[in-house]
Amino acid sequence: MNTSSIHFQLSFIEPQAHYVEVSMFIEGFSQPYIDLKMPVWTPGSYLIREFSKNVEQVTALSKDGEKLLVSKISKNTWRVYTNGHDFACSYRVYSFERSVRTNFVDDSHAFISPAGTFLYVDGQLSHASTVQVILPPQWSYVSTGLAQTEVGELVYYAEDFDILYDSPLEIGNQDIWHFQAAGIPHEFAMVGQGNYNKDQLTLDIQKIVAEETRIWGSNPNDRYVFITHNYQSAHGGLEHLNSTVLAASRNAYITNIGYNNFLSLVAHEYFHLWNVKRLRPKNLGPFDYEQENYTPLLWIFEGFTAYYDNLITRRCGFRNEVEYLNELVSEFNLVLNRPGHLLQSVGLSSFDTWIKQYRPDENSPNVSISYYNKGAMLACMIDISIIVGTNGEKCLDDVMGAAYERFYLMENRGIEEKEFQALAEEVTGVSLKEIFKAVYEITELDYNAYFNKVGYQFIDQNKLNQTSSLGIKVSHSDGRTTIKAVDRNSSAWEYGLNVDDEIIAVNGNRLDQQGRELDQAMTYSQVGDEVVILVARDGLMMEIPVKLKASEKVSYYIERNPEASEEERRLGDVWLSLG
Template structure:
């Protein structure tokens, strides 16, 4: 008897945020069936414990007789059957607004497969089908899954890796299609927003075609963009032949918001190649119960973060200065976090499971983002290659060669050494200094790199001496409360603490917006002492704090007036600018 696994999704109480799941298993004959729920979803490196949302699990044989089913682990249900056949039913509570998790309400259902579908232990490579029972009020399904010919609302997944990488949007989303790089693309807009379909199609077509040209070929026969529009949101999650985006519904009506949305599109589409196919050795095939550790997210997320804005520059959506303004944000974000002196970008990648998605009040003091720091290093690699090959090569050539070798030919994950070796082989340029910086907290001489292509990297705060407490505060309900204390700042040294409510400074009570604190700092000098009255857990304390100089930087990137003609030519290549 051939084995098969079939799922059915239905929505009896969508207003209560539930999806009902039926899992039909036939022909998997063994002493028992262990059914498992993934603990995380690829592309989002956090153990999310999806099993917590499952309830009312039951099992029956084909004749409707109940089968014994019980939990053996937090995410494992054992079905006692020797026939290999079982009908398992369960409900999934689905009410978390993110691109990574289920959201079901009376308007639509977004199904994140890793948080919805159980798998049979040992059968991740098994094919499956998914049938959606549409409520009467819903008319559309948008997904990267392949439709089953001759069957309405039934989809096929070759294995569970593909199933878990294929979200479904179900409802009345606004959908349209366009062809880019010779491939049909579907766009599904969820929620109210003021967007221009024709303009989006034209602009995203440019992104698709510029990225396809960079990589050399496009791996898809079809691609789906799912966009959720909220009052305030920005983010995305890549999938094998689709992506889920979160955007602010007002973003499309402002030039800055619209360009930021296009950068988001460019970022997630870039992942078609970088992460989903060209990947680190531990990023697939996946163990959905345990963390997949890698120090290489600085390449796979950081390089993508470098290219997202660069792609919009190449498409003509941003001019030179607008692009440089976006690029320098990556540098200022990292260099203004005290954590850049504590955590290397390699460790940031490895520790993403415990730090990146679980920030707290001390995160800025102990960590950095591999997105930002990876983009910084990608910039240096790209510039170095351009400069030392006189513009004949750049990082594009490395990525294209790596994609061809490690995905199209060998179809396997890579190590950092393999990537570096290939990069140096393709370009003839030593990149050792940059790759060594991955595992140290020492910063490169970024200005020396920018000078190679006719630009300069300048800290406009370098000569200023500004007194600072080194705290972040929150004004709420008439109270000013400390929400962050910078490492080695005045507040850190003299004992102010997160959650302290600041009541007065130098015997002057704070107004609801804390303006007296700002004024006291402004009219003081480095070395002056402020007397700060705080309430700590309801106990009043007076704490003297001696002001230190602010260590915050404010870099900008501009043309170097002392650059040579050759350096300016290389800079034009870097930013895809016209000669002259």
């Protein structure tokens, strides 16, 4: 019986020049030509990234060494005229973009993002494949969630291309250690220098894994791999089926804030094992790798995860009550200080992620919000509603565990918003209609009313302090003060100050290199005063009189309500695991 196979080899002839060489061996396909395609995006990062732009020198040879015709027929498709013969396709991928979602190769290591590296045979995404890594002599290790075909061999197996594209590889001399968490083997691979403490990290991550496994009821892994890239300054991550890639600041591990933020990042990406990688929106899987995969549900799958990451650090004892509340309230302040919250709902934010979330510009705060922040806000309101409605017997954990069991373990399918809401109300007996309605509205919930029910209050400390504001953000560089953002409906917006205007003087006073005269003018001006701004716009000088309006910025904080009842305080202790 004729069986087909797809095998890749990765080698690194010129890593210092940022290239990975890829050979793809294809056997057992009888058609006269085969179309090889590269994804245009990678799951978990919702942006068309056009990975094919980095592919060079695509050639093909038959098994007998005959050169085959290769024709590029679209931006990400190469047609190989095989006449039914087995063949090898070779190409190079330029890899020099530092992120958790893109290839990076230099003389110290290689990070391989599979969607930007491996071509697939059109129509064969369900086909198994193997990947062999040819290590250059200066490198020693490979860290990946892919299963090895044989112990000690650097050949890895993926049962389909969804798994291959969800399994990044770190190749080099990374610092590797292993530990058990929730009964599952875990590997940690640290890339680059950092002031981390392996023993402390291991203990704290074990607590996170145990708590998250408790929430979901079971852990789906046979093994799990953390890949962390240490930079001078970085923070971010990307989830995968049984691994994650994190970016961290190398010197932040020894500060309380820096270390706790890293633990929140770990908690966030690990939570995705369940929330989005398995319990998922209906439209996110099976994936179409050639175009956008739209869903309005990222407010649940990213926003709920953003709510849980800091909450888990609170439950594990890494943050005290005040530290946690400060982290939580930052989600509210980030959303409510963006004029875009009056224009874009969180449901639309989820749907528009492909054109807005990963392509911010100077006007983004005026027209959009993040489903991470707003989703976390709504998750908090749902959690509080359930705790109050069940007298502290249940919380959002119960909904997440039940959804995972029903929609993934039992039915193995994606979900729609209406059935998630129905399940939540079924499991808890609590109506969540008001909150789910708010997903598609731009009016805000009465957040203080929710917090009051668990003995806290949500207060804007700017409410009684009317201060004047231009409504701009500036940068100081090379002795120049330049406008970088203008808030919708602010004084600057109304009177015509523009992004990229260089502010030369205010009220006839020339700005120094730090722009202190601008700060002084605003400090001593009142609402209704006029200031005259001299700007250089595209090389031309112009004076712009601006009548100052009141600042619309909020500064909320969450604290215990001194008038809370004993029962409200008890429910608050349940919410924050303070008992």
